[in-house]
Amino acid sequence: MTGGPPVKGDMSRRRLFHGEALFGKGAPSDAAFVVLSGEISLLDSTGFHVMENFTHDQVVGMAEILSNQPRRATAVANGRTEVSMIQAARLQSAMKAMPEGHRDLLAGLADLVVALQQKRGDKA
Numbered sequence: 001m002t003g004g005p006p007v008k009g010d011m012s013r014r015r016l017f018h019g020e021a022l023f024g025k026g027a028p029s030d031a032a033f034v035v036l037s038g039e040i041s042l043l044d045s046t047g048f049h050v051m052e053n054f055t056h057d058q059v060v061g062m063a064e065i066l067s068n069q070p071r072r073a074t075a076v077a078n079g080r081t082e083v084s085m086i087q088a089a090r091l092q093s094a095m096k097a098m099p100e101g102h103r104d105l106l107a108g109l110a111d112l113v114v115a116l117q118q119k120r121g122d123k124a
Contacts, residue, residue, distance in 0.1 A: 012085050016077035022060070027071045029064035031085045038081025042073040053078065065091055066110030 013036070016022060022033060022040055033040070040054040051073060054060045060075055065088045095103050 014083050014085060016081045016083070018077055018079050020077045022075040022077065022083065023071050025071055025074045029061060029069060029071055030088050032059050032061040032065055032088070032091065033075075033083040033085055034059050036082040036084055039078040040075050040081060040083065041078045042075050044073065047074065062091075063110045063113040066095075066106055067114050068107075069114055072114060 014022075014033075016038070025045065035054050035056055035058050037056065040060050041050045042052045042054075042060075043049065044051050060083070061071070064071055095106065098106075
């Protein structure tokens, strides 16, 4: 299946234990994750301060994919957590099917979100 938005069949599930890393800072942004249960915390560079939390139905890692940047922080499970993974290639394929103006708008918004998140993370 090509083009179009991600569908349930395109996602794989992953269960994490408390403190288990979903991904590390600087890693390639090869997937986004929908939190199905539990909580994912993004940690600052010290690994001791939470910059942001993601809970049920929230998406972790989308801005980095859309802006084509590496992971901005380490993400760990806060308690037992289950996520559903959406491959970056699938999202990028859906974006290619969009009109150019829409792609540019999404990429610009993603860059802005990443910059704001980095700025907020620097203050944590």
